[in-house]
Amino acid sequence: MGRKAGGVYIDPKKFGSLAKPCMKETIAFLNCLALNHNNDDKCARQKELLSACVDAQASKPKKPWGSINYHLQRLSKGRK
Template sequence: MGRKAGIMRVNPKKFFRNQSPCLNEMMTFLACLKKYNFEDEYCMKEKDALNACVELQARMGKPRFTLNYHLQRLAKVMRR
């Protein structure tokens, strides 16, 4: 992210770095696969939970992050 004179910007990826919505479901599914020598018919419950989580995240969409917009607006007010 480059710097420009007079423009304030915040990298929103730094704020949402720890968000991993389906990480627990994925880890339990992978652990189950390893336990049963990568035969997924024994891990159907974990697979269904992971699929449900992924579908839910796809339906929710990407969150709108407006911090940069408000920072720009405040910067304009401060310059006046």
């Protein structure tokens, strides 16, 4: 099932395979916290890796064209 915007259907499951930045680092950090009873002093390495990944993502330029749902909403407003 997808969302309807005018006469176009978008299947959000189709876009589930897109890259998820820093997912491995986030999972590693959360697993470390779970194993160490939320003591982040013992998870310093995972915390540093996650911070480095997030900082690297922040410096990347964003896509100038936006998301497909944004453009579908924008186009459907013009038709009304």
